[in-house]
Amino acid sequence: METILVAEGLKKTFSLSRKQQKLEKTNSKTKVAVDNLSFSAYKGEIFGLLGPNGAGKTTTLRMIASLIRPDQGDVVVDGFSVVKDPQKVRERIGFLTSELKLEDFFTPNYLFDFFSELYGIDPTTRNERKQKLFSRFGIEKFAEVKVANLSTGMKQKVSLAISLVHDPDIIIFDEPTNGLDVLTAKTVTDYLLELRNMGKSIILSTHIFSLVEKVCDRVGVVIDGRMAACDTLEQIRNGKSLEDRFFDIYSEMKGGNDE
Amino acid sequence: MNNNITTIIKKEFARFFGDKRMVFTTVIMPGLLIYIIYSFVVGGIRDTFESDKDYRPKVYVQQMPQLLQPMFEALEMDITDATTTDIESIKPLIENKDIELLVAFPTDFDSAMANYDISDSTLAAPNVLIYSNVTNMESGKAETVVRSILSSYEETICNKFNINALTDETANEEFNLATDEDFMGQILSAMLPFMLIIFLYSGCMAVAPESIAGEKERGTIATLLVTPMNRSHLAFGKIISLSFIALISGLSSFLGVILSLPKFMGSAMEGMPTNIYTTSDYLLILGIILSTVLVLISVISIISAYAKTVKEASTLVLPLMLIIMIVGIPSTIGGGNAQTAISWYFIPIYNSIQAMTGVFSFSYSLINVATTIAINIVYAAAFSYVLAKMFNSEKIMFAK
Numbered sequence A: 001m002e003t004i005l006v007a008e009g010l011k012k013t014f015s016l017s018r019k020q021q022k023l024e025k026t027n028s029k030t031k032v033a034v035d036n037l038s039f040s041a042y043k044g045e046i047f048g049l050l051g052p053n054g055a056g057k058t059t060t061l062r063m064i065a066s067l068i069r070p071d072q073g074d075v076v077v078d079g080f081s082v083v084k085d086p087q088k089v090r091e092r093i094g095f096l097t098s099e100l101k102l103e104d105f106f107t108p109n110y111l112f113d114f115f116s117e118l119y120g121i122d123p124t125t126r127n128e129r130k131q132k133l134f135s136r137f138g139i140e141k142f143a144e145v146k147v148a149n150l151s152t153g154m155k156q157k158v159s160l161a162i163s164l165v166h167d168p169d170i171i172i173f174d175e176p177t178n179g180l181d182v183l184t185a186k187t188v189t190d191y192l193l194e195l196r197n198m199g200k201s202i203i204l205s206t207h208i209f210s211l212v213e214k215v216c217d218r219v220g221v222v223i224d225g226r227m228a229a230c231d232t233l234e235q236i237r238n239g240k241s242l243e244d245r246f247f248d249i250y251s252e253m254k255g256g257n258d259e
Numbered sequence B: 001m002n003n004n005i006t007t008i009i010k011k012e013f014a015r016f017f018g019d020k021r022m023v024f025t026t027v028i029m030p031g032l033l034i035y036i037i038y039s040f041v042v043g044g045i046r047d048t049f050e051s052d053k054d055y056r057p058k059v060y061v062q063q064m065p066q067l068l069q070p071m072f073e074a075l076e077m078d079i080t081d082a083t084t085t086d087i088e089s090i091k092p093l094i095e096n097k098d099i100e101l102l103v104a105f106p107t108d109f110d111s112a113m114a115n116y117d118i119s120d121s122t123l124a125a126p127n128v129l130i131y132s133n134v135t136n137m138e139s140g141k142a143e144t145v146v147r148s149i150l151s152s153y154e155e156t157i158c159n160k161f162n163i164n165a166l167t168d169e170t171a172n173e174e175f176n177l178a179t180d181e182d183f184m185g186q187i188l189s190a191m192l193p194f195m196l197i198i199f200l201y202s203g204c205m206a207v208a209p210e211s212i213a214g215e216k217e218r219g220t221i222a223t224l225l226v227t228p229m230n231r232s233h234l235a236f237g238k239i240i241s242l243s244f245i246a247l248i249s250g251l252s253s254f255l256g257v258i259l260s261l262p263k264f265m266g267s268a269m270e271g272m273p274t275n276i277y278t279t280s281d282y283l284l285i286l287g288i289i290l291s292t293v294l295v296l297i298s299v300i301s302i303i304s305a306y307a308k309t310v311k312e313a314s315t316l317v318l319p320l321m322l323i324i325m326i327v328g329i330p331s332t333i334g335g336g337n338a339q340t341a342i343s344w345y346f347i348p349i350y351n352s353i354q355a356m357t358g359v360f361s362f363s364y365s366l367i368n369v370a371t372t373i374a375i376n377i378v379y380a381a382a383f384s385y386v387l388a389k390m391f392n393s394e395k396i397m398f399a400k
Helices: A018-023 A057-064 A086-092 A109-118 A123-136 A150-163 A182-197 A209-215 A233-237 A242-254 B003-017 B018-048 B068-075 B087-095 B109-115 B137-157 B180-219 B218-227 B233-269 B279-306 B311-335 B344-345 B350-360 B368-389
Strands: A003-015 A030-043 A046-050 A072-077 A091-094 A171-174 A201-206 A218-223 A226-232 B058-062 B078-081 B101-104 B127-129
Touching: A030 A046, A030 A057, A030 A072, A030 A201, A030 A218, A030 B003, A030 B101, A046 A057, A046 A182, A046 A209, A057 A171, A057 A201, A072 A086, A086 A091, A091 B233, A109 A150, A109 B068, A123 A150, A150 A182, A182 A201, A182 A209, A201 A233, A201 B218, A209 A226, A209 A242, A218 A233, A218 A242, A226 A233, A226 A242, A233 A242, A242 B311, B003 B180, B003 B233, B018 B180, B018 B233, B058 B087, B058 B350, B068 B137, B087 B101, B087 B127, B109 B137, B127 B137, B180 B218, B180 B233, B180 B279, B180 B311, B218 B233, B233 B279, B233 B368, B279 B311, B279 B350, B279 B368, B311 B350, B344 B350, B344 B368, B350 B368
Parallel strands: A030 A226, A046 A201, A046 A218, A091 A171, A171 A201, B058 B078, B058 B101
Antiparallel strands: A003 A030, A003 A072, A218 A226, B101 B127
16 A cells, blocks of 8 residues: 555644643643654545544644644655645645634635635636535535634535645544534535545544544554554454443553553 | 735735725724814814904003003904093902903003113112903903003113014015925924824734734634745735735825814914925825835734734734834924934834935935835835744744
């Protein structure tokens, strides 16, 4: 299988404010969010990063998307390093996360055109793509409604369509179904499978076992910023349900020291 | 221009001009408010201090000297001879504002004046008593007029020489050699540069924090940063579009001042020339203003990019406003004299005010104005570079 993304020894440390120190109940001024994390993803597969909240999944994805720089290590995306060539990486990926917001004032139609222009998409291709994506997600009905007036589900659909304006080969989804109702969540998961069938490579992060079981080919279990296990879904499950296996791995990692 | 820069500019314009409320509050309202306040409120206050031109103050005079009688009668006043009335009974009339003034000459004023010798310390000078009421504006004015008549009468008695006296030879002579244009230029150059810079700064304050700190606060700038767009294109696009919006906002306030000026200044402006500047003067002013707005917007953008929220940005830009006011004040009291040494024109903001003062007072040097514009553009470019670097810094853009 062809490797499309390699993360090698990723490390990211954040400094903590006094307030954060209190919340985290620690005296340490820094927090290691991602600690020597490595994995590879292959072309045409869905790779899932599974882990509890605060495990470092989002930080990892943000480093892959070149929004933040790793303190150590590197990610090579389709042959380009996020440290040396972040712009080339950005051209090749689509990134969907709840932290990237759309301006309330504009309509989905305007925003699609705006982002297409930033990616240098010609108007004909843009219109074709827009028509296809908007009809796939039923955005046509509210294409001229300001983002401010859309529901969470509608916004997520628009964000999804906009993250795909440049038809990227690698798509990174951070908790793609979080906060969505069951119907919208199903639209999103179905679309993930569709993208895979189109030959796209997908990296997603989630804490939902059923989502991983439904769509992922391979899984990396992230606990405390470290890769606790990384293999195909079948190998990870090892005959058990993913949920049971996850708790096994979790207690192995924690070694029964505090929890 | 680079495609991404135009895309950002178009988006910023669509955001601003598409929002009627925003256009109203940042462009239309400031100018309109200033116009209303200056022309109606300030003009109205001034009107209350200006008396009725047709009003004739009522003045009681006791023992009017013969020589002074024609002078008093020539005044626009109702003069009543009150020689036989007791002073004490006239005082309440002034107190109650029924009459304006009482002028009481001593008995035999003419002879007492003639006999008075300044070198003889045993003699007291004849004393004229004037009773008035300071809370009655007409009373105060009548008193000033009467005092000036008495003073000039005193001067005529002991006249030794004149200054600029009207004789047949000097009848058509103009002694103040300043032209009306120069005079107007002096007034405007003391007033306009300071006002312009303050209004432009307010315009910048109204748009930049919202567009940069606001986008950061709402998480929409992160969506832009995940695209392959060059960070410097984002910085340039923001600075150019925001400068334009700030400029029209600042000029709206300025227009409000200019339009209300005739009402605000009242009679002081009567007969003054209004169109004293040439097209090239206006072009120079426009050049200075444009380059100044670029500097102001880029500085406020840097502060806004540093701030976590719009509120924080708005607080952080206030001290800068104070600095600008302090820098601007000398030009308002300098009486329209601009600095001549070129070194002053390397200091941003100060150079703009000095260059504008020079143009408005017809005393500019083209080199200084050109230096101002060039230096401002260099500063704006340097600040844009800093802003691009900030857009690239995760610590600044994603700080929580």
